[in-house]
Amino acid sequence: MGDNQLGLSIVRTGISPVSSEWNAQVSALRTAKSYGSNVKILASPWTAPAAWKSNNSRINGGTLLTSRYGDYANHLNSYVQYMRNQGVAIDVTSIQNEPDWHPAYDSMAWTGDTLRNFVRDYGANIKNTKLLVAESLGSNRSYTDPTLYDATARNNIGYVGGHIYGQENGPNLSAYPLAAQYGKNQWMTEWNYHEADGNGSNIWGDPTNLAAWNETLDKIMPSVNRTMESNWSAYIWWYGKRYYSFIGDGESAFGTTGGAVLKRGWAFSQYSKYVRPGYQRIGVTESSKASPLDVTAYQGDGKITLVILNRTTSAVNGAVIQAPQNVTSALQTMTSQYSSRAAQTTSITGSQVKVSVPARSISTVVITL
Structure with a gap:
């Protein structure tokens, strides 16, 4: 919270389908937690192990076999308990990153009904964390409504969440009465936008670059304002350390210095440094x-x-x-x-x-x- 710090309070991390890879993030997550109890960790899986899926692959979507629902719940629970044993509390665990997006990288397809069924029947098996559904690409409520309408499923989750790709000015970035009715805070769990660089111009390390600032002020910050006006309770940007993000990564083609706070980081900190966890709008x-x-x-x-x-x-x-x-x-x-x-x-x-x-x-x- 010092003069050169941004005050960020949520870290989002991925859950690998390979348990031997879980240790790779332990040190970074311990460091995040060392900043105090206000720092929360959201863990999101991109896919289950390939053998548990209809397409026998980690990529291109594919659904989780119903016969593997119990295994998947145990997988998520094992991750949470592994991190807990390493001194890292996983505050919130997502069931799936972008269940409605099936690219040629780690991904897995769900519907609102299958998410409800999984959370209803197996959500209680995932201990010492709060569950979140459904991280749809554009916060499509058909992926969260079924869980909210089902009392058992609803009681097994702590949050609803979603991304805002294509919705920064769309109808899904708005108040969610059904979630509010049942006391479920809504988190915006991922967005990323950087078109000001065109084909990769060296602009991001220049704190006075007009194109970068205009994009931050006219495109990015209004999405935060709108999220808050809609009574969502968290806003999570994509990579924190990247040339178009909060902290420079040192990639020479884009002109940033590794570890240096970028203008977009300063702008975000006008929220994150001063609007602290637990504040009420x-x-x-x-x-x-x-x-x-x-x-x-x-x-x-x-x-x-x-x-x-x-x-x-x-x-x-x-x-x-x-x-x-x-x-x-x-x-x-x-x-x-x-x-x-x-x-x-x-x-x-x-x-x-x-x-x-x-x-x-x-x-x-x-x-x-």
């Missing part, structure tokens, strides 16, 4: 002055935290935030094409905080009550 009433802005607000630890997107070409100066009681202190930081989580000036008068939001920026305001 609260409503915001916006005046006409704030109408060009996208604002979400959160409460926790005696603080109110606002994340403010200004995608317009005009600054909003002297905006007044009205808190419910007198304010003790206020902190504002801002990321833009030329700034990376830079401190901004605020002023306090009783229960009001005055801030300015630069054009083409994302800001966070933390109000201590």
Whole structure:
């Protein structure tokens, strides 16, 4: 949580179908857990062992043979217990990554009904973790509705989740009343988008590159804002360390320095560093002055935290935030094409905080009550 840290609190890892490979991630996951109890691990399988599938292959989809449902539950449980014995608690375990996508790499096909049947009949065999369904490619609810409608299956899961490929502006990135009805938080468990590089231009290591910043501000960050407005409770980006991601991987063709925080990382940290696990989203009433802005607000630890997107070409100066009681202190930081989580000036008068939001920026305001 220091000045050069991003505050990320969820790690997603894969579950290999080969148990002898599970040790490969132990060290990294232990390191993640060493940052405290707020760090959660989601483990997702891409496929069962080939011999348990209808196509006898790890790739190109293929379904899990019903005669192997028990074996698959034992496989997932064995992974969780193996990691637990290594000192790594697996907080959430997915049943399947992208059950509706069957590419020529590790994958496995399910339907909403077969996921329900598996979770209903075998979910209780997977111990010391909370289960998640269904990580559909585009958060297709036909993959989660059957589980939610079945009381036994529903009681065997902790979360519903999905990806937002093709849905960043689509109808599936929205509130999910059925999940809310049964108290199941929804996680966005994967998205990745990087078209600004075209055919591989060397832009990502330049913190002021306009194309990279425009994509981050106009395409990526609105998807986070929309996810939060839809009352989903987690947002997980694809690789954390990659040239188009949060931290540079050092790949020379794309211009990043290995280990260096990238502009997209600074932008994401306007959420992750300040909106901490356990905070609750609260409503915001916006005046006409704030109408060009996208604002979400959160409460926790005696603080109110606002994340403010200004995608317009005009600054909003002297905006007044009205808190419910007198304010003790206020902190504002801002990321833009030329700034990376830079401190901004605020002023306090009783229960009001005055801030300015630069054009083409994302800001966070933390109000201590």
